[in-house]
Amino acid sequence: MEKLSDDLLFQKLNNVEENYKYIEEKIAEAAVKSGRQRKDITFLAATKTVQPAVINHAISLGLRYIGENRVQELLSKYDEYDLNNAQLQFIGRLQTNKVRQIIDKVSLIQSVDSAKLAGEISRRAIENGIVMDVLVEVNVGQEESKSGVQIEMLDELIGEISEMKGISVKGLMAIPPICETSQEIVKYFEKMHKLFIDISTKKTDNVSMNILSMGMSDDYSEAIMCGANMVRVGSALFGKRDYTK
Numbered sequence: 001m002e003k004l005s006d007d008l009l010f011q012k013l014n015n016v017e018e019n020y021k022y023i024e025e026k027i028a029e030a031a032v033k034s035g036r037q038r039k040d041i042t043f044l045a046a047t048k049t050v051q052p053a054v055i056n057h058a059i060s061l062g063l064r065y066i067g068e069n070r071v072q073e074l075l076s077k078y079d080e081y082d083l084n085n086a087q088l089q090f091i092g093r094l095q096t097n098k099v100r101q102i103i104d105k106v107s108l109i110q111s112v113d114s115a116k117l118a119g120e121i122s123r124r125a126i127e128n129g130i131v132m133d134v135l136v137e138v139n140v141g142q143e144e145s146k147s148g149v150q151i152e153m154l155d156e157l158i159g160e161i162s163e164m165k166g167i168s169v170k171g172l173m174a175i176p177p178i179c180e181t182s183q184e185i186v187k188y189f190e191k192m193h194k195l196f197i198d199i200s201t202k203k204t205d206n207v208s209m210n211i212l213s214m215g216m217s218d219d220y221s222e223a224i225m226c227g228a229n230m231v232r233v234g235s236a237l238f239g240k241r242d243y244t245k
């Protein structure tokens with residue numbers, strides 16, 4: 001990752017500060033509109049392609065959760081994150097053979113979508129003497145190319161994970177399809193909220209539905225209105241991503 005020039009970095013930090021305050025206000029507004037309070041919603045910043053200096057600036061403003069979605073990138077930035085003041089989570093597609101590399105570095109893996117992956121997390125967590133908290137990622141739009149478990153298989157997968165040691169299901173995560181209108185995306189958010197409620201009603205051992213992670217830069221307010229209590233925001237905070245660097 002290239003270092004930003006001093007001028008560019010200064011400009012960038014100012015923008016992040018402005019964006020951070022704006023998003024905080026929007027989250028608070030949606031929380032109240034949906035009958036909750038600001039403190040009931042977790043603001044996680046999706047930090048892919050973002051320089052650690054910029055991430056740490058957001059942490060200095062009050063950000064408490066960051067999420068990476070590539071193992072390689074997480075490892076290369078790991079020593080620079082200010083993890084005394086924020087928790088690092090994994091939010092991307094995770095290959096079984098890479099679990100070992102992050103198991104002792106993240107506080108939550110949001111993207112578990114198969115028993116095979118859960119089994120490997122369980123094995124590595126036991127090795128490390130920890131219990132890893134996870135979310136089950138749901139392919140709510142039934143898209144072929146997308147990660148996430150199919151809705152019909154969700155109960156079965158949660159049942160299987162609940163029997164595993166070293167891993168604990170804390171909720172659900174989704175990345176809905178790209179939608180033209182907010183009415184369209186709201187349907188997916190509502191569907192997720194219904195699944196979330198249905199599963200919590202079942203009260204399975206070792207499974208809690210504390211976290212419903214959905215909503216990104218373009219739709220986090222809508223997601224909160226539909227019951228999300230964690231949003232994952234990237235470009236609205238850090239600006240448009242530059243994948244060329």
Ligand SMILES: *Cc1c(COP(=O)(O)O)cnc(C)c1O
Pocket residue numbers: 046048069091092175216217218232233234235236
């Ligand atoms: C990048 C990313 C986000 C944030 O996307 P933005 O549209 O930039 O807010 C959220 N969730 C996951 C899993 C991501 O990879």
